[in-house]
Amino acid sequence: MAITASIGFPRMGPRRELKRMVEQFWQGKIGEDELTARAAELRKLRWQVQRDRGVEWIVANDFSFYDHVLDAACLFQVVPERFRGLPSGSFEQYFAMARGSADAAALEMTKWFDTNYHYLVPELEPQQVFALGVNKPLNEYLEAKALGVDVVPQLIGPVTFLKLSKVVGRDADPLSLLPNLIPAYEAWLASLHEAGARWVQLDEPALVLDLTDAERQAFVDAYAALTKGPRPNILVATYFGSLGDNLATALELPVEGLHLDLVRSPDALQQVHALGWPKGRRLSLGVIDGRNVWRADLDLAFAHLEQGVHLAGPEHVMVAPSCSLLHVPWDVELETDMDPEIKSWLAFALQKLDEIALLKRALDEGRAAVEAEWEANRALLASRRASARLNREDVRGRLDEAKGWKLERQSPHAVRKEKQAARFALPLLPTTTIGSFPQTQAVRDARAKWRKGEWTTDEYEAYLRGEIRRWIDIQEDIGLDVLVHGEFERTDMVEYFGEMLDGFVFTKHGWVQSYGSRCVKPPIIYGDVARPAPMTVRWSTYAQSLTEKPVKGMLTGPVTILQWSFVRDDIPRAETCRQIALAIRDEVLDLEAAGIGMIQIDEPALREGLPLRRADWEAYLGWAVECFRIASSGVRDETQIHTHMCYAEFNDIMPAIQAMDADVISIETSRSHMELLRAFEHFRYENDIGPGVYDIHSPRVPSVDEMVELLRKAANVIRPEQLWVNPDCGLKTRGEPETVAALRNMVAAARRMRASLSQPVG
Ligand SMILES: CN1c2c(nc(N)[nH]c2=O)NC[C@@H]1CNc1ccc(C(=O)N[C@@H](CCC(=O)N[C@@H](CCC(=O)N[C@@H](CCC(=O)O)C(=O)O)C(=O)O)C(=O)O)cc1
Numbered sequence: 001m002a003i004t005a006s007i008g009f010p011r012m013g014p015r016r017e018l019k020r021m022v023e024q025f026w027q028g029k030i031g032e033d034e035l036t037a038r039a040a041e042l043r044k045l046r047w048q049v050q051r052d053r054g055v056e057w058i059v060a061n062d063f064s065f066y067d068h069v070l071d072a073a074c075l076f077q078v079v080p081e082r083f084r085g086l087p088s089g090s091f092e093q094y095f096a097m098a099r100g101s102a103d104a105a106a107l108e109m110t111k112w113f114d115t116n117y118h119y120l121v122p123e124l125e126p127q128q129v130f131a132l133g134v135n136k137p138l139n140e141y142l143e144a145k146a147l148g149v150d151v152v153p154q155l156i157g158p159v160t161f162l163k164l165s166k167v168v169g170r171d172a173d174p175l176s177l178l179p180n181l182i183p184a185y186e187a188w189l190a191s192l193h194e195a196g197a198r199w200v201q202l203d204e205p206a207l208v209l210d211l212t213d214a215e216r217q218a219f220v221d222a223y224a225a226l227t228k229g230p231r232p233n234i235l236v237a238t239y240f241g242s243l244g245d246n247l248a249t250a251l252e253l254p255v256e257g258l259h260l261d262l263v264r265s266p267d268a269l270q271q272v273h274a275l276g277w278p279k280g281r282r283l284s285l286g287v288i289d290g291r292n293v294w295r296a297d298l299d300l301a302f303a304h305l306e307q308g309v310h311l312a313g314p315e316h317v318m319v320a321p322s323c324s325l326l327h328v329p330w331d332v333e334l335e336t337d338m339d340p341e342i343k344s345w346l347a348f349a350l351q352k353l354d355e356i357a358l359l360k361r362a363l364d365e366g367r368a369a370v371e372a373e374w375e376a377n378r379a380l381l382a383s384r385r386a387s388a389r390l391n392r393e394d395v396r397g398r399l400d401e402a403k404g405w406k407l408e409r410q411s412p413h414a415v416r417k418e419k420q421a422a423r424f425a426l427p428l429l430p431t432t433t434i435g436s437f438p439q440t441q442a443v444r445d446a447r448a449k450w451r452k453g454e455w456t457t458d459e460y461e462a463y464l465r466g467e468i469r470r471w472i473d474i475q476e477d478i479g480l481d482v483l484v485h486g487e488f489e490r491t492d493m494v495e496y497f498g499e500m501l502d503g504f505v506f507t508k509h510g511w512v513q514s515y516g517s518r519c520v521k522p523p524i525i526y527g528d529v530a531r532p533a534p535m536t537v538r539w540s541t542y543a544q545s546l547t548e549k550p551v552k553g554m555l556t557g558p559v560t561i562l563q564w565s566f567v568r569d570d571i572p573r574a575e576t577c578r579q580i581a582l583a584i585r586d587e588v589l590d591l592e593a594a595g596i597g598m599i600q601i602d603e604p605a606l607r608e609g610l611p612l613r614r615a616d617w618e619a620y621l622g623w624a625v626e627c628f629r630i631a632s633s634g635v636r637d638e639t640q641i642h643t644h645m646c647y648a649e650f651n652d653i654m655p656a657i658q659a660m661d662a663d664v665i666s667i668e669t670s671r672s673h674m675e676l677l678r679a680f681e682h683f684r685y686e687n688d689i690g691p692g693v694y695d696i697h698s699p700r701v702p703s704v705d706e707m708v709e710l711l712r713k714a715a716n717v718i719r720p721e722q723l724w725v726n727p728d729c730g731l732k733t734r735g736e737p738e739t740v741a742a743l744r745n746m747v748a749a750a751r752r753m754r755a756s757l758s759q760p761v762g
């Protein structure tokens with residue numbers, strides 16, 4: 001009998017219950033007891049929902065108050081010195097590590113593989129000691145057991161944990177700390193064994209990355225050591241790609257099960273077959289896409305399962321999603337207003353569990369037993385493929401035409417820089433922000449009233465204009481050089497454009513966790529993309545009409561719109577991206593024609609979209625840069641194109657960033673104390689650049705001294721005449737007083753730095 005599995009479930013709950021309780025706790029509206037009780041209720045709901053849908057392998061510890069990598073750090077007492085004064089294992093310490101406190105900066109946050117989920121980077125000391133702390137996975141296991149649900153404790157595996165960590169204060173490989181870490185994992189396994197757990201799931205997605213021989217050896221050593229003592233059975237979960245040259249290592253590990261992502265790696269079972277599947281081991285087959293929202297092709301999934309059964313035997317096969325369902329929304333049935341035809345093509349987490357249960361029945365009882373459901377699935381897939389709503393002649397025609405375009409600005413950057421300097425007359429080290437200002441409760445309430453019909457569109461838009469006016473005044477008062485309108489009209493930088501472009505459908509409840517309590521509602525691209533009308537021009541021109549200073553037009557770039565949407569799986573991603581790029585190009589040209597002199601095209605997801613394997617980079621970067629250039633290259637020399645990226649390791653993609661040829665790029669660097677600028681030591685970047693001088697994820701107001709220090713570091717690798725001064729990212733998540741205070745300090749820091757640069761040396 002095959003086993004149904006979920007390997008990880010969305011955390012937030014159907015109505016984002018987790019977000020609400022955590023934010024209420026932060027605001028002091030509820031205390032620890034209520035937070036703890038409500039969290040237990042939510043965990044119960046999540047387990048029950050999975051059990052009721054027929055899932056047998058349900059995991060514990062996929063719940064987290066903020067992030068599962070932070071949880072693992074806390075489990076092994078990896079607490080940086082600056083937080084040790086806070087009560088060990090307390091909510092206070094935990095949330096301070098996540099969000100920072102008045103006197104301690106938060107842990108660095110970065111992308112979880114190629115997803116839009118962000119984890120906190122554990123900080124290890126060169127001689128880090130690991131010890132088992134509050135045993136959250138064990139506690140959750142016992143909690144489920146008391147509810148009568150048999151769950152599998154899950155945890156990030158030791159090698160992936162170290163690979164995602166950083167050693168502070170020394171350029172050391174975190175994997176060198178493996179011998180220190182293993183005893184703590186052993187103690188953890190022993191604790192679960194003692195409590196009666198039969199299995200654990202150790203997630204090792206690092207196995208899909210390019211690994212060195214030493215890293216592969218680290219897996220071998222780690223699991224040889226881990227499997228010595230008393231312990232539950234171990235299933236190693238890999239996802240987000242193919243194991244490729246790491247497959248032999250994975251098969252060699254002395255564990256009892258392995259999970260493979262067959263959506264991203266459809267050939268995986270042929271490769272396993274070639275090497276031989278170890279007899280008696282459990283094979284978990286990730287056949288349902290955990291990264292997208294389309295109904296599965298059950299015939300395809302079933303073919304994989306049959307192959308899996310052939311390799312491992314029916315009693316050893318698990319039917320599973322490709323990865324944790326963390327990355328998809330909860331339930332498509334909550335979308336009562338969605339176009340019914342498109343809705344019928346979709347499967348969110350709950351529907352994916354149904355698909356898994358159906359596949360199990362087909363395996364166990366034979367396909368004939370589920371004929372009706374099977375035929376219904378085939379019919380839906382066929383209706384989607386044949387739908388006239390997918391393809392548009394006009395869009396395809398424009399794409400063909402664009403193939404002949406040169407995609408170059410009129411002049412090289414040096415020439416443009418002179419023309420733009422004459423047009424804008426900015427000081428050295430110009431100050432600006434990344435685009436958004438606080439999306440306060442008042443802004444959201446205004447939007448909610450308009451959505452509910454309590455406010456007319458005129459009333460809502462008058463409110464937005466009022467906010468823009470207020471913030472233009474604030475920015476002038478602070479003394480910023482280049483202003484923004486504040487993005488108050490946007491729910492989210494991708495969802496907003498998705499709602500205005502053809503070919504997209506959007507949800508009301510399709511929330512996916514992005515980091516901590518913050519969620520996004522990725523739009524769904526189901527057909528060819530086109531722009532029916534200008535999208536941002538009236539907001540930008542209104543803001544520009546209020547000030548003599550330049551106001552940047554603010555757009556989301558094609559790669560980011562693609563990356564942060566659920567995309568169609570019937571045409572290549574690159575093709576959809578080119579369609580979006582043409583739509584953004586039209587918007588850029590309309591902004592320029594309306595007199596907007598600076599236009600920012602944000603591409604924060606460009607780095608995130610980089611394939612996990614280096615061999616695939618060139619092809620991706622080729623079309624990603626091409627799309628940025630489709631969007632940006634049509635303007636005059638005097639129009640200044642900005643771009644912005646956050647959460648990125650830039651070293652790898654410097655040539656691509658240069659090839660984008662934006663006049664100015666702002667990047668996130670402050671959280672890593674400008675470490676990210678190392679890329680610029682080795683690569684001579686020609687255009688202008690604004691390395692972020694303060695972290696926008698923390699409510700902490702950075703001091704002038706701190707920011708001057710960061711600017712000094714930046715000036716060591718970037719020529720002052722190239723340097724801009726800005727925060728790491730947009731300020732939408734911040735409160736107003738701290739934003740104003742931080743920006744005042746930032747402007748003071750820029751002024752002090754300008755003064756010191758103009759002092760004669762010696
Ligand atoms: C830059 N980032 C982004 C990423 N991905 C995106 N798609 N967008 C991004 O900006 N990835 C990397 C980073 C991640 N950063 C963030 C930062 C902030 C958020 C965030 O604040 N998300 C909000 C949700 C935003 C939103 O859509 N708000 C709506 C209100 C929705 C709502 O709560 N409605 C109420 C009902 C209101 C009523 O009717 O009374 C409800 O549903 O209960 C809005 O502005 O109107 C968040 O709160 O999590 C995300 C990623």
Ligand SMILES: N[C@@H](CCS)C(=O)O
Pocket residue numbers: 434435436493554602604644646729730731732
């Ligand atoms: N312009 C956007 C970029 C976020 S990555 C903002 O400021 O929020």
Ligand SMILES: [Zn+2]
Pocket residue numbers: 434604644645646728729730
């Ligand atoms: Zn950003």
